[in-house]
Amino acid sequence: MDSLIELEIAKRSAPLLRLLQDKGYDILAPRDFASIHALVAQTGRPSQSPMLSLARNDFSQGDAFWLFLMQDGVSVGGCAARYFDLKSESLDAYLRRTSQQQYQCANDPIGRIAAPVGREMGGKMIYMGELQLRDTHRGNFAVVGAFVRLLQAISAIKWPEFDWMYALIPHEHRRIIPHYGYNLQIPQAITWREPVPAGRKNSHILAALKRSHFDHIWSLDEVAD
Numbered sequence: 001m002d003s004l005i006e007l008e009i010a011k012r013s014a015p016l017l018r019l020l021q022d023k024g025y026d027i028l029a030p031r032d033f034a035s036i037h038a039l040v041a042q043t044g045r046p047s048q049s050p051m052l053s054l055a056r057n058d059f060s061q062g063d064a065f066w067l068f069l070m071q072d073g074v075s076v077g078g079c080a081a082r083y084f085d086l087k088s089e090s091l092d093a094y095l096r097r098t099s100q101q102q103y104q105c106a107n108d109p110i111g112r113i114a115a116p117v118g119r120e121m122g123g124k125m126i127y128m129g130e131l132q133l134r135d136t137h138r139g140n141f142a143v144v145g146a147f148v149r150l151l152q153a154i155s156a157i158k159w160p161e162f163d164w165m166y167a168l169i170p171h172e173h174r175r176i177i178p179h180y181g182y183n184l185q186i187p188q189a190i191t192w193r194e195p196v197p198a199g200r201k202n203s204h205i206l207a208a209l210k211r212s213h214f215d216h217i218w219s220l221d222e223v224a225d
Helices: 006-022 035-044 091-102 115-120 141-158 171-180 211-219
Strands: 026-028 062-072 074-085 110-112 123-131 166-169 184-186 190-192 207-208
Touching: 006 026, 006 141, 006 211, 035 062, 035 074, 062 141, 091 110, 091 115, 110 115, 115 207, 123 141, 141 166, 141 171, 141 211, 166 171, 171 207, 207 211
Parallel strands: 123 166
Antiparallel strands: 026 062, 062 074, 074 123, 110 190, 166 207, 184 207
């Protein structure tokens, strides 16, 4: 099947937006990076991760964007996506190289990367991270699932040439991964050397969605379920 065109993705994401609106939420995708810090802080997140930190990365509008879940003009949830093209580099090599830079380690901070990460994933990548909701807005799988899938939809429209989209999910949140729409799960994807960098755990699950699988899933009538 050919890749879904932008209009088809937009049409199929409309029920997700209606679901959030029915629950009293709006969506904000600010173009001004200067507003991101304040919006992130409103979600209750204390700091940005190195992979998506505006202070550490010289992002352009074409590299990354943030999506916020708004209620009464306040950001109660947020998530971000960034695009990068590995070209001939493997994903495991990229993760080792960038992690050493991001966490300012003298040596490679990664002990082991699960074989499927390097063997099966590569090319044009979309990384999704910094998912954060205020405590009072957690627990509704339909809401958080719709929010993440909207992030995926916008990402697919923004970067239609992508090969994979992926996220690192805490093991304790594994029950919600199907609601996010990811259909590949790699447990203990990255094993870190001591001391483990802040914000990382050996138990993180790499959840991913290949482009051809994205097209299939988003072609289904029940994409918003």
